[in-house]
Amino acid sequence: MQMTINLAVGKKAKKLYQTDNILCILLLLGDIVGLLLSLSLSLWLRLEQNLNSFDPLIYLFVFLVLAGLYLGDTYHPDTQIAGLRAPSRVLISNVVVASVIAALIYFSGVWGKDIVLKRGILLPSLGIFTIWAMVSRLWAAKWVRSQAQHSRWLILGADKKAILFGKTFLKHSSLGRLVVLATPEANTSELGESNRVYVGSLNDLPQWSQQSWSGVVVTTPTELSSAEIQQLMQLRLSGVSIYGIPDICETLWQKLPSFLLQDNWLAFGAGFNLTADSINQKLKRLLDIILAWLLFQFLFPLILLVVLAIKLDSPGPVFYTQMRTGLEGKPFKVYKFRSMYQDAEKRGVQWAKERDPRITRVGRWLRLTRIDELPQILNVLWGEMSLIGPRPERPEFDIKLQQEIPYYDLRYVVKPGITGWAQVMYPYGASVEDAYEKLAYDLYYIKNYSLALDLAIVFKTIRVVLLGKGR
Template sequence: MNRKFSYHHTPAKSYAHRLKSKTAISDEVLIITSFDYFLDKNGLKLLLKKYKEIILVPRMVDDDYLLNQTIRPLLEKFDKIHLVTNPQYDSRYHVIYELVIRNNKSIRITTVYDFCENVLKKVYIPDDIAEENPAMPRRLSFDGKVRAVKNIIDLVLSIVLFALSSILWLASAFRIRQESPGPIFYFQERTGLHQAEFKCIKFRSMGTDAEANGAAFSRKKDSRIFKYGAIMRRTRIDELPQLINIFKGDLSLIGPRPERPVFIDTFEETVPYYNLRHGVKPGITGYAQVMYPYGAGVRDARHKLMYDLYYIKHWSIQLELKIILVTAIVVFTRKGR
């Protein structure tokens, strides 16, 4: 398989999945013996630039198949093996290691926790709420120095953005009233720092009866969105009023996306460590938003959380500026949600 591929997570099957690359910079083969649900399309693209082949081995594969049908053929083609495993729940790395060494090949073993953070730049989130990540602290938050730096960035950039976008505020107000009679702004309950609720302000992009049947995730092609609303959502103009939330202290410019309280209970019951994202202010844009495609539901919440927790755990000025730059590219190339 070349690098043009489509990846969709499916339940574990009785055989290994194999991905091949023609442009890898390394002569290693990567074997992942944990469930592959922590991988997304961006992650696989990154790995296919690095490894000649990627072998995804589900837990249901027995040792005989793993060794004879998967590992032995690889040893005929490769001298270097990089094995990624979850040592808490998968002990098969022992038999793989012994086979590789007996064939005088090189092997390095990495835990899935270290692999996610060091290679994929995300934090490993277990698939099962009962499973733990030993590398995960009980609490995640920014220290006083980071908060001070972020407050300065928020204030300066928000003032600049407000000044530069003032004409868009006026134009948007006119178009919204023209296409969809009703209020210009839309106020929605969101959950912020330490799970405090606040009113998130946006330009209204849907009809006034959009949630007549109850709260629901928005979709890429949502019939509730009027014409100019779709333009605002694609270019993120609808989020400009959230600058007011920044001035009020509810939001930061960069951070985990503020979620609606109605969905949080479900996420906290089904997604391990979801509550840790509440240790920092949410943001208008964030690492998860620029790294993961638009999506809704528990599966997407888990993937986005991996990036959000990496952002909190490994915050730096460079990462902050990267997110700002990528967000600007997304807005100006009109590749938003």
């Protein structure tokens, strides 16, 4: 007896994702403990006094250091940023924080007025803690790599989407190894030969199901016998997660590649509450109005400085208007600070690119810090945009992208945003290939929208701006 199985897992927090989150939390708790111990040790060695837990300056110091570590992205110990691993980013972050703290103390004139601010306490404490934090990242990175060596994933079936997923999986060395069980006629040669992938027969599932797995991925659609479905049920009851291909992408990478999606998954999958729940929509709109107005008031002095800098740098208007595609595909006019020379597109519409000669000197800094996007606060107040959502694309590019990218139109079922999940996870977008990647993150945001996700995007946006990852 043959039957088709489509296993879509609705839970957002799967084992691997939980492990990553737990590691981040453990590193954060370790940093807090390390900071308090470092302060206590410095006080005891220098003044033979104990730490006063009621001193507010202690908590300000801890907050500044932790904020610096977050902005330096040190809570992902096995990643590199600009060639720097987490221990190096810890060192740079703490040097910057030490400089900021020293400047604040010097200009405020409070040096020595509190026990924590005495000479030989604060900076030595930060030095001791830096060693603590660097060692903890080295240990965490080693642990992540050791986990990857023991991580194994079972894939049932080898259709086109399964092969695409497998190739993407194998690009990530930290995810472990693959065992692909397929029918004899399946073409698995595209996976290549590697010690991280093994290709076997689907008939061998009874033997493989007796082993331990990080997870099982069932291709959609995959025909399985009732006996094979029983084996999958036993695996799931024993604690092994069973995924469809979109679900495993969502869990591992927090994105949904459109070329791996199918209509039936979109029709029956969980999520997409932002488009269906009018309460969420109204609450999001209310927050947009309040926060956009507060941002406009707070950033008004900066806006005046930017206006002056643009006028002094190059001839032309301060603001730049451009047609973009909005909610439900309706065009609207977006406002930005001008970052290019006049007549920059006299040769037609072009993708932005690295070292773009059309960009002015001031414009390069505006784009790097994303300050050029500030006038879009007006678009938010007028209801054409949201603070957070997919970036609106130009209609000229939309025509091409709709033809080449499946499910591209889904990004317009919500209002476009000034910042979004795609912008903080994949900052660059200057080609069709980049548009594929950005859409994958946009679809994840639309499916998993929540206030908590919006808050995470806000913090990640701050980090992107301060680290100069904009464009």
